[in-house]
Amino acid sequence: MPLILEGIMTTRNEDGSINVSPMGPLVDRGLTSFRFRPFQTSRTYQNLKRERAGIFHIVDDVLLLARAAINQFERLPDFREPAVVKGAVLDDACRWFEFEVESIDDSEPRTTIETRIVHTGELRPGWGFNRAKHAVLELAVLSTRLFLMSREEAESEVERLSVIIEKTAGDQERDAFDLLRCYLSDYDGWRDETS
Numbered sequence: 001m002p003l004i005l006e007g008i009m010t011t012r013n014e015d016g017s018i019n020v021s022p023m024g025p026l027v028d029r030g031l032t033s034f035r036f037r038p039f040q041t042s043r044t045y046q047n048l049k050r051e052r053a054g055i056f057h058i059v060d061d062v063l064l065l066a067r068a069a070i071n072q073f074e075r076l077p078d079f080r081e082p083a084v085v086k087g088a089v090l091d092d093a094c095r096w097f098e099f100e101v102e103s104i105d106d107s108e109p110r111t112t113i114e115t116r117i118v119h120t121g122e123l124r125p126g127w128g129f130n131r132a133k134h135a136v137l138e139l140a141v142l143s144t145r146l147f148l149m150s151r152e153e154a155e156s157e158v159e160r161l162s163v164i165i166e167k168t169a170g171d172q173e174r175d176a177f178d179l180l181r182c183y184l185s186d187y188d189g190w191r192d193e194t195s
Contacts, residue, residue, distance in 0.1 A: 002026040002027060002028055002035070003026070003027060003029070004024045004025070004026060004027075005024065005025060005027045005031075005058070006022065006023075006024045006065075006137055006141070007022070007023060007024070007025075007056055007057050007058050007059060008020060008021070008022055008023070008056075008057045008059050008064065008065060008068050008090060008093070009021050009022070009023040009036075009044055009054055009055065009056050009057070010054065010055045010057070010079070010087055010088050010089070010090065011043075011044055011047035011048060011051060011053075011054040011055075011087065012047060012051050012054075012086055012087050012088075013043070013047060014047075014050065018076065018079065018087065018088045019043050019044060019047055020068050020073070020076065020077065020090075021042070021043070021044045021068050021069075021071075022065055022068045022069045022140060022141070022144065023036060023038070023044065023056065024141070025037075025056065031097065031117075031120075032117065033114070033115065033116070033117065034056060034097065034099060034115045034117070035112060035113065035114055035115070036048070036111075036112075036113040036115065037110045037111065037112055037113070038110065038111055038113070039109060039110055039111075040106065040109060040110075040111055045111055045113075048101055048104075048113055049101075049104060049111075051086070051087075052100060052101040053085040053086065053087065053098070053099065053100045053101065054085070054087060054098075054099060054101075054115075055082055055085065055087050055088065055089055055096055055097065055098050055099070056096065056097045056099065057089070057090045057093035057094075057095070057096045057097075058093065058094045058095040058096070058126065059090065059092065059093050059094060060094055060126045060127045060128065060129065060133070061092055061172070062132075062133045062136040062137060062140070062172060062173055062176045063172050063175055063176040063179070064077060064090075064092065065136070065137065065140050065176070066136055066139075066140050066143075066176035066177075066179050066180050067176075067179065068140075069140035069141070069143045069144050069180070070140075070143050070144075070179070070180065070183045072179065072183070077090055077091065077092060078090075078091040078092070079091060082096075082098050082119070083098065083119045083121065084098050084118045084119040085098045085099070085100065085118065085119075089121070091123070092123075093123055094122065094123060094124055094125065094126040095120065095121065095122045095123070095126075096120065096121050096122075096123070097117050097119075097120050098117070098118050098119040098120070099115040099116060099117050099118060100115060100116050100118055101113055101114070101115055102114045102115060102116050130168050130170075130173075131164050131167070131168045132164055132165050132167075132168040132169035132170070132173035132174075132177075133173055134164075135161040135164040135165055135168075135169075135173070135177065136165075136173055136176045136177050136180070138157070138161060139157070139158065139161055139177060139180045139181075140176075140180060142154060142157055143180050143183055143184065146184070146187050146189065146190065147189050147190075147191065148191060149190070149191055150190055150191050151190045154184055154187075154190075155184075158181060158184060161177070162177075165177045
């Protein structure tokens with residue numbers, strides 16, 4: 001049975017620069033295949049359709065994940081060269097998976113992209129996740145879907161997750177949560193409740 005594994009994807013933009021975005025592919029427990037489901041409006045989708053390759057990273061840095069979710073980097077993270085595909089491997093990833101696109105199904109608003117892993121690598125063991133890291137992850141995912149919800153729904157979720165942050169967060173988790181909370185408070189594209 002496939003499950004969703006949250007991580008960070010790097011793809012090449014048309015100008016050769018690197019796009020860093022969160023992504024949660026469907027995977028098997030052996031991590032032998034990835035099925036991505038990006039929205040067709042996303043840069044990740046456009047890059048994968050054009051380049052037909054990318055790199056998926058398993059990370060434990062939730063501040064990096066939060067910055068990727070809302071595309072707010074003071075500066076892009078450090079990268080290293082991949083072994084097979086064109087692109088960039090995050091220096092601070094735990095593991096990475098270089099892949100090539102095998103098929104793209106554009107028949108729904110969220111495209112289904114089947115891939116073939118062509119190289120994997122490990123940079124360091126994962127530190128692990130505490131409850132605060134999971135709370136940041138949930139808020140980061142929510143931050144990428146604000147156009148689908150009302151302000152009240154989002155604020156309710158922030159309030160619920162804030163309790164976990166208060167109880168279990170370290171500096172990195174607090175910084176990431178605060179960054180996302182500020183992003184939500186400034187967001188103005190909420191779903192219209194009257195329609």
